[in-house]
Amino acid sequence: MKSFIQIAVTLAACASQAAAHYTFPSLVVGGVTTAAWVNVRETNNFNTQAPVTDVTSADFRCYDSQTDPTAETISVAAGSQLGIMSDGTIYHPGVVNVYMAKAPSDVDSFAGDGTVWFKVYQISAVTNGGESITFPAEGVPGVSFTVPEALPTGQYLVRMEAIALHVAQTYGGAQFYLSCGQVSVTNGGSGTPGPLVAIPGVYTGYEPGILININYPIPKNYTQPGPAVWSG
Numbered sequence: 001m002k003s004f005i006q007i008a009v010t011l012a013a014c015a016s017q018a019a020a021h022y023t024f025p026s027l028v029v030g031g032v033t034t035a036a037w038v039n040v041r042e043t044n045n046f047n048t049q050a051p052v053t054d055v056t057s058a059d060f061r062c063y064d065s066q067t068d069p070t071a072e073t074i075s076v077a078a079g080s081q082l083g084i085m086s087d088g089t090i091y092h093p094g095v096v097n098v099y100m101a102k103a104p105s106d107v108d109s110f111a112g113d114g115t116v117w118f119k120v121y122q123i124s125a126v127t128n129g130g131e132s133i134t135f136p137a138e139g140v141p142g143v144s145f146t147v148p149e150a151l152p153t154g155q156y157l158v159r160m161e162a163i164a165l166h167v168a169q170t171y172g173g174a175q176f177y178l179s180c181g182q183v184s185v186t187n188g189g190s191g192t193p194g195p196l197v198a199i200p201g202v203y204t205g206y207e208p209g210i211l212i213n214i215n216y217p218i219p220k221n222y223t224q225p226g227p228a229v230w231s232g
Contacts, residue, residue: 020091021049024160024179028083028144029076036087040181041069049087051164051175055210060200061112062159062180073107073182078189079149084160084181085142092164092175093135093214096123096143097226099159099199100151107155107182117159117202118193118230121145125214125222133219137162150191150232155184159199163225169213171205195227202226 023043025036037046043063045051052060059065076082084098098121103110123137137143143160157180164175202225203210209225 021045021051022086022088022091022162022177023049024084024086024142024162024177026085027074027158027181027183028081028085028142029074030080033083033085034074037071039072039074039183040179041071042067043069043179051177053172053175055176055203055205056200058200060176060178062157063178064180070108071182073155073184075184075186076147077187078147078151078153078185079187080147081144082147082158082183083142083144084158084179089139089141090137090162090177091139092166093138094162094164094166095125095135095209095224096121096137097161097163097224098122098143098145099161100193101157101159102152102193103155103157105155107157107184110155110157112157112159112180112199115196115198115201117197117199118195119227120148120230122224122226122229124224127219127221130218130220133214133222135165147185148189148191148193148230148232150189151185151193152190153185153188155182157181158183163210165212165214168211169215171211174205174210189232191232193230195230197227
């Protein structure tokens with residue numbers, strides 16, 4: 001009986017874990033949420049919702065190696081709001097980074113290779129000297145940010161990255177929920193986005209904001225992974 005109970009508990013935990021996974025299939029432009037996988041490249045986990053855990057994998061960029069994805073490019077004005085929506089909520093405690101990369105020409109054929117990515121938005125953790133740690137991104141259906149006014153006109157990939165930290169106390173335990181949308185930025189400026197990073201390559205997996213036990217002892221502070229946000 002004890003063995004049966006243990007198996008039942010394990011299966012229930014696995015089912016709960018699976019139900020808690022999510023994807024980011026839609027953008028929000030002009031206050032309107034786009035249909036799933038129209039302006040976002042379909043990810044390998046569009047059915048399973050399973051995360052990426054290997055930060056060195058080629059799938060760490062857009063998670064689309066198995067889907068041969070195509071997407072339509074949607075226009076968004078520099079200085080306006082751009083949103084990225086999940087198919088539920090960001091269920092797990094964790095943080096968010098949003099990166100962009102400018103295509104040299106048509107974004108349809110742009111893979112995002114090289115040192116071309118810059119961060120435009122983040123949601124970090126809130127700490128209180130070891131008394132508590134909270135995650136403002138937890139439980140929200142998506143994120144919204146202002147496209148920098150100084151961002152040059154052109155076509156871009158916009159990459160959503162939600163990092164779930166509930167089992168991140170061992171290497172490879174952090175779970176990354178990813179997607180890449182396609183946008184054409186209009187009315188842009190003359191800024192120079194940076195610092196630029198490569199994806200994969202931006203993380204080793206040993207960063208203190210990725211390899212971290214958020215439960216005990218409670219972290220006194222939190223260091224957001226990745227480069228500084230470029231706001232123009």
